[in-house]
Amino acid sequence: MTTAAPLTWLYAPGDRPAVVQKALKSGADVVVIDLEDAVAPDRRGYALDATADLLSSPQPVPVHVRLPSPHDTAAIAALAALPGLVALRVPKVTHGTDIRRIARLALGTPLYLLLESALAVERAHALATAHPAVAGIGLGEADLRAELGIRDDRGLDWPRSRVVVAARAAGLPPPVQSVHPDIHDLEGLAASCAHGRALGFLGRAAVHPRQLPVIERAYLPSPEEVAAAEEVIGAAAAHPGALALPDGRFVDAAVVAAARRTLALAHRA
Template identity: 75%
Template sequence: MTAAPPLTWLYAPGDRPQVVAKALTSGADVVIVDLEDAVAPDRKAYARDATADLLGDPPPVPVHVRVNALDSPWAEPDIGALAEAPGLSGLRLPKVTSAAGITHIAHRTTAALYALLESALAVEQAYAVATAHPNLRGIALGEADLRADLGVRDDTGLDWSRSRVVVAARAAGLPPPAQSVHPDIRDLEGLAASCARGRVLGFLGRAAIHPRQLPVIERAYLPTGDEIERAETVLKAAAAEQGAQALPDGRFVDAAVVAAARRTLSLAGRR
């Protein structure tokens, strides 16, 4: 059985080390230390230095760092200070619009890279970005900026862009994208409904901005008891015979169905 993929990514502002420390014990699969939107310009240098100190040794959970936008004056110092930090698990690159942005960074670090697509142009370039370099390990949307760029009036206006990014990731052989953050930390019911919609679209897991959102995201993306039972039935049938076959309940089992069942059971181990 393959290891279960991460389902929760928790953002914490890089200029508040005490908040980062709490995030590391929150239960999130990955902590994202944010040097970009969460940090005011006059705090950028402090946030960078504090994050470099944090990553001098491997932390208890994987830590990614969202650096500043590549066309900003802070991006180069961010990458120079953090790209080879012993405790760094990944660099998240905001506002990527082309493959060139990825290759530029990939030549400077061996860290895993994750591209955030936050504009109409970026969505149009999703597959090119996703295949830019072997060190790119994932793509995702930055929906706040994308919503503003597109001028959409409600959440459904982003569904095409969401599907575009899911398809691009799959075509490039990358893991399914995680959903963008749900900005209202009190709206847990809305978060759950949004996660259910994201799961339908092919996302896997979600970024969060508060620890209270983590259990809602995990519950939404964990397989149900019925899904686990169905997956186990598929794998038992596949072990008994070779090739495609039909189960007694009429479901057709082939290699693709077996692969999906294995993914379900890899997640089931988290329950």
């Protein structure tokens, strides 16, 4: 499978190497080894050692590691420059000074920031542009939901839109949706992904392999979307410049760019 962009990001606890190995074979586009919430504090030393051992050699899929905290210099030093590490995910960031410090310690490793507080959401663009090593931003919705007292997903629409706008304004890829914690609620996951896609997200993190095909289906364009994009590309090639299609759709450079993104996603399979 060739991918225009990752759509599925599967978390696996760093203190359970067997689960990490299963995640690497799950079909996820990216595996995220978690050294934070999924690992008990007294197991984090073991989790770091096991993760460093695994990443001492290249892996069959891209591997990110979620740090225990933005202040864990030992974890950053142990992981930076390992051949199997593609990126670090930094939780609970609020200050650009922390990002710049991490970037220096990480020796050029790309950083993905998790905004998990009201302050971080307010500073989204400043954090996204704090250092060239920042490769992406996203929300940590569980912590944000708790801080804001949000009772259902509708209360997250503004923070979600905020992080989408901040990422694009900073020249970063569209953010990845935060996890859907109920691994049995696949119908709810599909509906939530559809809403996230409408808000401008691209792909989603998962906590169980059974969620992966639901996420991928939700984020891949439908046959109707593919046909419409092909019509736009064909019309633009035949008639350069702005034009109107027979069904009334107006086509300009922005519409053509969106159609190309749609086709790039459709060509994953």
